[in-house]
Amino acid sequence: MAATVPKPPCPQAEPLINAGLHVLVPQDSDYAAREDSYWSNSAKLKPACILLPKSAEEVATAVKALAAAGEKFAVRSGGHTNWAGSNNIAGGVTIDLSLLNFTVFDEAAESAAIGPGARWRDVYAELHKHGRVVAGGREGNVGVAGLILGGGNTFFTARQGFACDNVLAYEVVLADGRIITVDWKTEQYRDLFIALKGGSNNFGIVTKFTMKAIKCDCVWGGMTFFPKQTIPEAVDALTSFTSNVSNDVDSNLVCMFTYMPDFKDVVVATLYTNLAGIEKPPAYKKWLALPEMMSMVEMTSISEMAFKYNIPAQYHNIWFTLCFKNDPRILMKASELHDQLVEDLKVIAPDGDFTTQCLFQPLPKLFGQRVTEAGGNVMGVEHQAHDGILWLAVAMMKTPEQEALAYPKVKAWVKTVEEYAASLDGMLEWVYLNYADKSQNPLASYGEENLKKIRDVAAKYDPDQVFQKLCPGGFKISDVK
Numbered sequence: 001m002a003a004t005v006p007k008p009p010c011p012q013a014e015p016l017i018n019a020g021l022h023v024l025v026p027q028d029s030d031y032a033a034r035e036d037s038y039w040s041n042s043a044k045l046k047p048a049c050i051l052l053p054k055s056a057e058e059v060a061t062a063v064k065a066l067a068a069a070g071e072k073f074a075v076r077s078g079g080h081t082n083w084a085g086s087n088n089i090a091g092g093v094t095i096d097l098s099l100l101n102f103t104v105f106d107e108a109a110e111s112a113a114i115g116p117g118a119r120w121r122d123v124y125a126e127l128h129k130h131g132r133v134v135a136g137g138r139e140g141n142v143g144v145a146g147l148i149l150g151g152g153n154t155f156f157t158a159r160q161g162f163a164c165d166n167v168l169a170y171e172v173v174l175a176d177g178r179i180i181t182v183d184w185k186t187e188q189y190r191d192l193f194i195a196l197k198g199g200s201n202n203f204g205i206v207t208k209f210t211m212k213a214i215k216c217d218c219v220w221g222g223m224t225f226f227p228k229q230t231i232p233e234a235v236d237a238l239t240s241f242t243s244n245v246s247n248d249v250d251s252n253l254v255c256m257f258t259y260m261p262d263f264k265d266v267v268v269a270t271l272y273t274n275l276a277g278i279e280k281p282p283a284y285k286k287w288l289a290l291p292e293m294m295s296m297v298e299m300t301s302i303s304e305m306a307f308k309y310n311i312p313a314q315y316h317n318i319w320f321t322l323c324f325k326n327d328p329r330i331l332m333k334a335s336e337l338h339d340q341l342v343e344d345l346k347v348i349a350p351d352g353d354f355t356t357q358c359l360f361q362p363l364p365k366l367f368g369q370r371v372t373e374a375g376g377n378v379m380g381v382e383h384q385a386h387d388g389i390l391w392l393a394v395a396m397m398k399t400p401e402q403e404a405l406a407y408p409k410v411k412a413w414v415k416t417v418e419e420y421a422a423s424l425d426g427m428l429e430w431v432y433l434n435y436a437d438k439s440q441n442p443l444a445s446y447g448e449e450n451l452k453k454i455r456d457v458a459a460k461y462d463p464d465q466v467f468q469k470l471c472p473g474g475f476k477i478s479d480v481k
Helices: 011-018 029-036 056-069 120-128 144-149 187-195 228-243 282-288 302-308 328-348 365-373 400-423 448-461 466-470
Strands: 049-051 073-076 093-096 103-106 111-114 167-173 179-183 205-212 219-226 251-259 266-274 298-300 316-325 355-363 388-397
Touching: 011 049, 011 056, 011 093, 029 049, 056 093, 056 167, 056 179, 056 205, 056 466, 103 120, 111 120, 120 144, 120 302, 144 205, 167 187, 179 187, 187 448, 219 302, 228 251, 228 266, 228 282, 228 328, 228 355, 228 388, 251 282, 251 328, 266 282, 266 328, 298 302, 316 400, 328 355, 328 388, 328 400, 388 400
Parallel strands: 049 093, 073 093
Antiparallel strands: 103 111, 111 205, 167 179, 167 205, 219 266, 219 298, 251 266, 251 355, 316 388, 355 388
């Protein structure tokens, strides 16, 4: 009697199993653990199967097999992008890069080789042993690849550009399964090297980033909370700080007006970080004069901060972003509308178990200058003519039903702020891809010249449009008209 050949657990897995790869299916206990490890509940989509490659070669095998079979797939690094379909796929194959989570410091080259599936907290913990960091994420749970490929605003942007500007080389798996190393020195791939700096997942799967190492052992930093009544003074302190970033490139500021269940009201929260380890530098003078509710600022390290300050998981997350001029009137309008949003969300979630953020970060012209000095990227920030603010609007809800009710309210908040800023000639073009909602169009904000570069590179390295048609997640150049 002929032996029966076991059927693959699902048709989507068949090309991978036939290629000698092992996959997780919904019946496997590890499948549930990987799905649950997504930071945002909105991103948990039940793929048909999950592949956990252990090497660039396994990624290449998977891409070739899926492309040949015409199977749709998603690519996940840390899985921190909040919206459904960004890094996961219902009924398709999710390539989960979490096993490619290495960090290797090269003392001679003063560089670090980093796997795409690493989390920034683990990267910093390893590099801290050598008194080094890299220009990476400020949130420890964020994955390496998504942050860098979307540009990456970091503690070091005022010093040396965005995270992508600090990449020396990319190891990339192309749609045809080739594994190539892309850097500035190799003229053959220089176009791809530039396009990967902000061009997201339009070209291939990066399986290794080589980044500049930065000497940084001790920083002065941490969070401080202020009462809601200080919002006008906080806006003044924020706009003043933004105007003076070029006078102290080592001092960083994140400021948010936030509702959190613990406080039951809106409070002002800040994250200070002085990279030179200087306590209370003059850049924070106006902030230090405000009455504090609580302060956790101390002499610490970037590694410790990455473990300490993380946005809570297990919520359904809504994010939108805008950039506008450093105008206190726009910030106050965003704040007033945020107060109204909080009241609306209390009706949707009467138990008060939700979080909002009206989050502001300096976006001075200096950032664009640093991009140019580093060799350029495709985000177009260097064309910004005014000091600006990078704004993030957030609502975190406990249930999908609450998310559905909150989404149009957050979208309306953002639209009203945009219209108000435009009425003051206060809008800036750039839309930060890593903060954007799926309804926004960050690539279109990069400018025609950069759009052409991205289109040309995508066509050159992926002529069959595997990463446009079979890998639909994220922001696709083929969707930009």
